[in-house]
Amino acid sequence: MPAPRFETVIGLEVHAQLVTKSKVFCSCPSIYGAEPNTMVCPVCLGLPGALPVLNREAVSMAILMGLATHCRIAPRGVFARKNYFYPDCPKNYQISMYDKPLCEEGFIEFELEGETRRISLERIHLEEDAGKLVHGGDGGSLVDFNRCGVPLIEIVSKPEICSPEEASKYLVTLRQLLRYLDICDGNMEEGSLRCDVNISLRKPGGALGTKTEIKNLNSFKAVEMGIRFEIERQAGILGSGGRIEQVTNLWDSAQKRLLTMRSKEYAHDYRYFPEPDLLPLDVGVEWIEQMEAKLPELPLEREKRFRDKLGLSAYDASVLCAEKVVADFFEEALKSGDDPKQVANWIMRDVMEKVNAGQIVFGRVNGTPLLRVISPTQPGAAEIIPPIEPGHFAGVVRVVANNTISSSAGREIFNAMVKSGGGPAEKYVESLGLKQESDSGALEKWVEEAIAASPDEVARYKAGKTQLLGFFVGQVMKKSAGKANPKLTGEIVKKKLEG
Amino acid sequence: MALTDDELEHLERLARVELTGESREKLRGQLERIIEFVKQLQSIDTTGCDPRAYLGGFEAALRSDETKPCLSREEVLGAAPQREKEFFGVPPVIEADEL
């Protein structure tokens, strides 16, 4: 008998680590991967007598995210203590925000299966991260407080997400936005982006069901999987007439399963009260205007501009805009005046192939986007090998587009740049001797030789096998040691064979 | 106003403060008296002024995003009741049961 159909109701709580230099309430460096317990001070260690002082830059970044998600920036934000005991929490309270968050009532939009979906945001607020617990050898646990005090923004969606796919797309979009704003690097594996899921099932049109929470989802895949598991689990219980308990589940990434947290240890009365060590934060109009001026062109707008002004397809626009540095590189390259479609193709095909192979990586120097060359045999070689600048790359596109060289020769030049560094394309054309022969006289001579040497193929071509054009072009390429312009050659062969 | 065993236990759990025996009963009685005493506030008519009025109305102090030297690892771990090399050791934190 088929199980009753349920509607899934999902809300996501995303924690994003902000890329400030120092922590949110103290001047310790906010660095990933440092030696344990070396990046702490009395404040983030929660020593007796220490006091928090708010990092202005963290607030600016939070405001930026609020503006980018169309939130209302609260005129007064109030920090609050969230009280609970846990070893990674040195004060046994976390400084967060409660009923007066920094941003409220925004939204995030994305495309899903051809439709535009809009998910509302409940709020965005600023808070401090906790330390890290690792399992000790003897069964105990070990605490590293380095991460304590790193600034986080918590982005809470309204429970409007309906499926695992939608949750994933929401998360992808959120991450893209954070990276566009340069406020978070969105690395789920390293924990700079974390996602907790609240999920409940209900009969279509019925009342909201009891929600459960899933924590510790450390990848996009895990988010989708974890949600699917939980939907199945809840559906199974409801389907057999049971009741859902309000539990928190931990995602076990090693075993790909859900584990229930022991609810006894977590009496969820956080006893929030306003943080007396921090004054209320009055974000004035000036500050908001300053941050509005700092907003970059957001992904959706940029994609639209690529479609409307540059004539790119929706697919191409979305691929190029997925990462801001790629889109920036693309637009820098365009400044040399080449055809946007050609430049786009080159990036999406040739550049991306090399990026995926780990040979080059998009980066920036002084804000200028470029491609850094990675040499697997020479660590640190990225420093010595000159990067491929947008201009160099545009040069390759151009010398192919204006027929100075063939497209395969173009690929050869790009490969050479990927090995030994960027430079003006013309230099490579010369040094590699790739200038293709486009003189019709020379080409005609080779074509006639090729035709004369292969009478059978001529006959079959004339009988209808026109794909043999490629054979003749190939013969000419052999004779010319690859220098013949294949396109022109093909035209000449056609003319000679068809008369 | 009586503080039930459950209520007292709940408070103890939230506060992670353990009371035992005679001391516990004495404390319960004293707590009850104090709670009764502070209840008198509820009869006061209050219209909200800013609860932060004692602060003098100046603006929130903010820091610029600059780093300063941290404590040395010795300073951090030196006072640790249980030190495990570069970490603080704690009894096992058992989080979850299998679903």
Place this chain on the structure above:
Amino acid sequence: MTDLLQYSIEGLQGLYRGHKASVREVMQSYLDSIARREPSIKAFLQVFGESALKEAAALDAKGFDGRSLYGVPMAIKDNLCTRGIPTTCASKILEGYRPPYNATVVDRLRAAGAVIIGKTNLDEFAMGSSCENSAYQITRNPWNEAYAPGGSSGGSAAAVAADMALASLGSDTGGSIRQPASLCGVVGLKGTYGRVSRYGLVAFASSLDQIGPFARDVRDCALLMEAIAGHDEHDATTIPEPSPDLHSALEKGFDGLRIAFPSDLGKWEMDASVKDIATRTIDDLARGSAPAAGVTLPGMEMSIATYYILANAEASSNLARYDGVKYGLRTSSKSLADMYDETRGAGFGEEVKRRILLGTYVLSSGYYDAYYAKAQQVKALICAQFEELFTKHDLILLPTSPTPAFKLGERLADPITMYLSDIFTTPANIAGLPAISVPAGLAPNGLPIGMQLIAGWGREAKLMRGAFGLERIYHFRERFVRVAGSEGGRDAGA
């Protein structure tokens, strides 16, 4: 040279400047005084004999340099962090704990040339009014050792009263400087909330705590406050404006200041001797240049309850960090939950536990609105009422404590009786206003009684002037103080 104990701060500096005494000699005098009186008074948890003498020698080598507290022997309450030196807050849970940093006020004292001679006893985590809640020792009132010195800064008050330090620092959350000052016959000052940095003060109630000085006279108190006051980048609640000069205009006294006193003083329970001194002060003022007006004091009815809700709520959160993980006491326990419970159970005294539980209660779900939120609103109301009052008056005069010192052990049975002794002091904490206790006279049993002044927000300068005026009316030191080992009872100032 026992008469070295007689000198005030400026008196001492006169001696230094004129090469009439060395810092080392002065320090030795105070250490000798400690040797004589400390065994029975027990004001100190630690005495820094050797290091104080070393520091003194170093100061002597450099010579007098005009710094405001050069060569002044000072004691500080053991809830102020001192780098590398145990800071216990008189609790077992911090036994042996050595902070890796100095409280800002400690740095400022040292920058001003003061020598720290020891750390004084207090009620555990500053919770109490008698010093009897210390986990280590009981401090006795130097005026009569069967009596309490008051609290929570009882050690700091007693040290100054017994001439074991020329001055000291304490902290005041609900009266913990002013009350022991009154009970020990010394001057005790709490500034406007935010005037002195709390960085390095082990927190009890963050929105109420303030560090302040004990001294023999108002002038010394002013000099001390000037040395420690002022904005600190480490404490976001400090007042950004520069702190006022407090000592230059002292001589003006009451000139031009409008003074008020509670017209309904009669309805508050207090010792007859306290009432008597209060009444006589008001009469003296009336006869003198500053007649006082009777007013209804804001906050009197509600201040204790408001204070106990707010202070204990914040304390329950501030004291959560003492869990055995990072520092201090840890009991050996099998599980994490046990470690928390057993460590805190063993490490905290009864009063601390009581207040943590009360604080937890008033913050807990279902009770927050009726207790904590309500108390915040009452606090706002009290602030507004004081603000109104201070548009028409400059100073409020009232007793510091309803009674002189009580016998040790007398108040322990019922916590509410203990709490009620804070009735005159808590309003100034709740409203964040500067307040001072000045020794006024003696009760028939020979124990001191202080009178308190409260000023408007930020108005420490007026407060000190008023205190100076009171000092001139009372002549307390001239009449009652025999400086230990000296010939007469006179303060041979500069």
